[in-house]
Amino acid sequence: MAAPLEKSRENAISPAACETCAQISSASLEASETKPTSKSEKVILGIFAAAFVTFYAITGPFITPGLRRICLPFVPATPKQIQNVMSLLRGRRGTLLDIGSGDGRIVLEAAKHGFQAYGVELNLWLVLFSRFQAKRLGLSSSAKFFRKDLWKTDMSPYENVIAFGTEQMMGKLEGKLQSGLKPGSCVVACRFPFPNWPPVKTEGEGVDQAWLYKQEKLDDLGNKQHH
Structure with a gap:
């Protein structure tokens, strides 16, 4: 992504x-x-x-990988991974962005739970498939998909961000999110945690594990590092 x-x-x-x-x-x-x-x-x-x-x-x-700089092949989220993500987001609402949304299953599930959900994905075929699924499920108004480079995507409009990434990309993504998150927002990382951020909560284990991070905690961390 x-x-x-x-x-x-x-x-x-x-x-x-x-x-x-x-x-x-x-x-x-x-x-x-x-x-x-x-x-x-x-x-x-x-x-x-x-x-x-x-x-x-x-x-x-x-x-085929959706990335060229950092290889990120399409690996569908498992039902358990989706369950863990939604568990970490329990009680939250608002806008949600899945960066590297694949076949759209996270976005569609979030839409079912009341989020205004968006997915960005470089693979055109996956974007079209996701849009088809949203229409088939009657979720076109609350689940939207765009063919877009995640590194060029503005994260600031979203209260919730989901990241299914590779271990190699999490450090770079950490830097992008650190400077671009909306105040009060949260981030859920799946499969691999961010290397420097302390999670406030986790769900699951092994490949299904997910980590929850909150923007205000990251700001506190940034302030401490600057001191």
Whole structure:
């Protein structure tokens, strides 16, 4: 959740798929040089390669990383992760932003709980899918999705921010949020905590764990660090 999308999104098959297919072809060639290949084996190999390419063409837009500077592949939130997030947000209302919203399930769940929820995501296919789901569920007015770079997104209008990130990006994201949060807002981090912020509460464990941070606590931390 990062650099503009590259031409790989314009093609049905990504370079990774092409590289894998090339490896399959190379392996087939090596095998043919060491032992005779029957007609039936060639047919089976051809079917396998075609099936792989077709599968990647369909699923590629969903599993291709949405970031280029920091690799953030689409990994859907589990039901337990969603439950933990909503538990940490219990009693809160207002606007909510999910940065790197993926297929939109966090935003949609937040909308069901009364939030005016927004998602930003670089993967166009995921944005379109999320909008389709919002319309299908009758949540189009309270769950909105935009194709946008999280690093260029203004966080200040939102009372609640959700971050499903990689360990490598949390430090940089911490810096962006530290200077851009709305007074009185909170942040929920999932899968990985922020490296320097003290959470006020946590829910769950392992990959499902989520951490709650409050803006006023972060301001207190910043003041102490400057002294």
